[in-house]
Amino acid sequence: MLPAWIIVIGVFIGAMIWTFVISMTNSRLIPIYKFNFFDQYVRLMGNDGWLVSVGNLVVFGVLFIAICLVLGFLMAIMMDQKIRGESLFRTIFLYPYAMSFVVTGLVWQWVLNPTFGIQATVRGWGFDTFVFDWIVRPDRAIFVLVLAAVWQGSGLVMAILLAGLRGVDEDLWKATKVDGIAKWRVYTSIVLPIIAPMAATATVLLSVAVVKAYDLVVALTGGGPGNATEVPAKFVMENLFERQNVALANAGAIMMLAAVVIVATPIYYARRSMAQKAAG
Amino acid sequence: MNRIQRALSGVAAVAICAAMSGTANAQPTEVIHWWTSKAESAGIKVIADAFNQGGGEWKDEAVAGSSAAKTAAINRIVGGNAPDVAQFSMGADINNLVESGLLANLDAVAAAGNWSKIVPASVMSAISRDGHVYAVPVQLQATNFLFASKAALDKVGATMPKTWDEFFATGDKLRAAGIVPYAQAGDRDVWFMNTFGAVLASVGGAEGWKQFTGPKGAEYVRSDAFKPVAEILAKLPKYADSGVSGRQWNVTNQMILKGEAGFFIMGGWAIGEIVASGKKPGEDVLCSIGPNNAPAVVNGDVWAMPAKGGNLTEAQKKIAELTTSVEVQTKFTTAMGSLPIRSGVDASGYNACAAAGASAIEKGNSVSALMIPFSPEKVGAIGAEMKVLWAKADAKPEDYVKALAGVLEKY
The missing domain is CATH 3.40.190.10 (Periplasmic binding protein-like II)
Incomplete structure (x- = not known):
């Protein structure tokens, strides 16, 4: 285990500490160790770009995680009905997750672009008043982002929850059948609590994906229209590589890390206590 | 920090020298740039060929995308394993590198090449800090x-x-x-x-x-x-x-x-x-x-020459001279579809649009x-x-x- 520990401490924790140290300086293009402590964090909190991107992320995150969990659960239940061609469906549902968003995001962008995508095509068929321009509407573009992210992420949730469903004891089903309980009741009141740790795992994975959301935004909307789909990760990348603002970018990165910790820690403990309860 | 960095790069330099002893003269000249499209590759080849013909050994290190190329160059400069030449955008891009004393002073090359006469004043000010020249202008582009x-x-x-x-x-x-x-x-x-x-x-x-x-x-x-x-x-x-x-x-x-x-x-x-x-x-x-x-x-691109042991190396000096020569500028800008950084370049090979840009700059009708x-x-x-x-x-x-x-x- 020693090499593993060296990697964990040296690479992961070391990089984290370094990021934090740099966020305490006024480094611009290259690291310069002149400390001004929490100045960058104060600047970050007063930066409209950052505040807008955090607000966007909250909307995106809540919708994305909720829809993914519901949709993934429904798909998993569907797959659990011993349907024909299950492995084919599984592959199809999981396929988006295996694809890079840089590639598919670009295709999505073209499909949704009103001047040559769906809108233009349908209008070409003679429906002149057809409008589907969410991607260029500042008040709707965030939903396009959710749509594309759900398309990618729900397959993963399905796979995780399906594994959970397969672990449910067959006898349970027989017992509920004898008692004459409706199937949907069994799923919501009996099965769901049993696979709750699985759902918690899926939620953590989705939350991390939300905080990290970058490639999707860059490929799909470029943060636009205006700043309607700007996200913290993009803010960090921009300040790191384009605006020569390394310290501010690292302060943003630390804030993102804090967000992940705040979201993941309660889920982690809830999961552990659930596991203990199940075991005891 | 600076002292630590210098010490580190000193150690690295000693280590490299030790490893390279015996073949010290055959070190290739590393150039980081982001010119990767077809026209751009043709352009960079003009400079590389001219350098190789003069007895140099050009080591091309193209990185796609300007921010990725800049990041690669900065990481290597800060890490003490600087390339000989790195492309940056003209202007404030190099401020931090100059302030930290990481770039070589090019005053001697600029004086020998008479840059103050042949290069537009706005470009000269964009490559100078406190009266010293710190970058080699490579090409200009009209952005409007x-x-x-x-x-x-x-x-x-x-x-x-x-x-x-x-x-x-x-x-x-x-x-x-x-x-x-x-x-x-x-x-x-x-x-x-x-x-x-x-x-x-x-x-x-x-x-x-x-x-x-x-x-x-x-x-x-x-x-x-x-x-x-x-x-x-x-x-x-x-x-x-x-x-x-x-x-x-x-x-x-x-x-x-x-x-x-x-x-x-x-x-x-x-x-x-x-x-x-x-x-x-x-x-x-x-x-x-x-x-x-x-x-x-007008904006443009420059070569930054990371300081190697305080002085400009022979290879760096050579590339600076070649890049700003009439011959290379003519061929390079024609291939790239860009504008020259100096006067005296033959614009007859330019298409109508590029020629319009070149004449505006020549007449002094330009801003940075x-x-x-x-x-x-x-x-x-x-x-x-x-x-x-x-x-x-x-x-x-x-x-x-x-x-x-x-x-x-x-x-």
Whole structure:
């Protein structure tokens, strides 16, 4: 285990500490160790770009995680009905997750672009008043982002929850059948609590994906229209590589890390206590 | 930190020397740059060939994408394993490297090559810090070309506009004919900044530009002189189509090539794309610098030469001399479709659009693009504000004034 520990401490924790140290300086293009402590964090909190991107992320995150969990659960239940061609469906549902968003995001962008995508095509068929321009509407573009992210992420949730469903004891089903309980009741009141740790795992994975959301935004909307789909990760990348603002970018990165910790820690403990309860 | 870094790089240098002893003379010259497209590779090959013919050994380290290439170069410079030459954008890009004493002083090469006479003054100031030269100018680009589709203009019986009023009048006709009057690229903030620069240069002229970039920029933005600029900025989005957001510049350029759109504001790099599509600049695609022969808004690229043991190495000196020579500049800029950084370059090989840019610079009718006097942070903030206002359907001229004055005061 020693090499593993060296990697964990040296690479992961070391990089984290370094990021934090740099966020305490006024480094611009290259690291310069002149400390001004929490100045960058104060600047970050007063930066409209950052505040807008955090607000966007909250909307995106809540919708994305909720829809993914519901949709993934429904798909998993569907797959659990011993349907024909299950492995084919599984592959199809999981396929988006295996694809890079840089590639598919670009295709999505073209499909949704009103001047040559769906809108233009349908209008070409003679429906002149057809409008589907969410991607260029500042008040709707965030939903396009959710749509594309759900398309990618729900397959993963399905796979995780399906594994959970397969672990449910067959006898349970027989017992509920004898008692004459409706199937949907069994799923919501009996099965769901049993696979709750699985759902918690899926939620953590989705939350991390939300905080990290970058490639999707860059490929799909470029943060636009205006700043309607700007996200913290993009803010960090921009300040790191384009605006020569390394310290501010690292302060943003630390804030993102804090967000992940705040979201993941309660889920982690809830999961552990659930596991203990199940075991005891 | 500096001392630690020097100590570290010293150790690294000793280690490398120890490893290389015996073959010390055969060290290749590493050049990091981001010129990877077809025309660009042809351009960089001109310099590489000239260097190799002079007995050097050019080691090409192309990294796709400017920010990735800059990051690669910075990481290696800071890490003590600096390349011999690295490409950067002209202007504030190199400030931090110069301040930290990481770049070699090029005063001797500049004096020997008589740069102060042959290189435009604005370029000289962009590569100098405190009176010392720290970068080799490689090429210039005019960023404010107004391109127009000849086919689209013919359809409505219009010619290239000479004023913004004519521009908008032609725009109305184009729209009536079912053509998008104005195409705007929208995937990056910088395209909105670029369009803003074009409008400012054409309305405010060199004088307005000087005031905007000067210490009293915010005052100028709030003055009456700036009003027409803000009015055009507020009017322009209404002449564009709805597909701007997220659209790459080359896709937008296609709209002009296909005659789907009338006008397009973009830098000289679009000319290469026009030629590559088999269209002729100046005939199929018309071009002018702003609608009213505005000053060319010029940016460019430079070689930064990381300091190696205090002095400029022979190889670095050689590349600096070659890059700024008439011969290499002529061949290089013709291949790249860009503009030379010095006088005396034969422009006969240039296409009509590039020639227009070259003559504007030659006549002194040019200003330095915003990324030269402004920090990347400030330029980025301007682009972000312009992008937000573009997407706001009811944005008024006053909103532009407020946003721009805000950025100038804050950064």
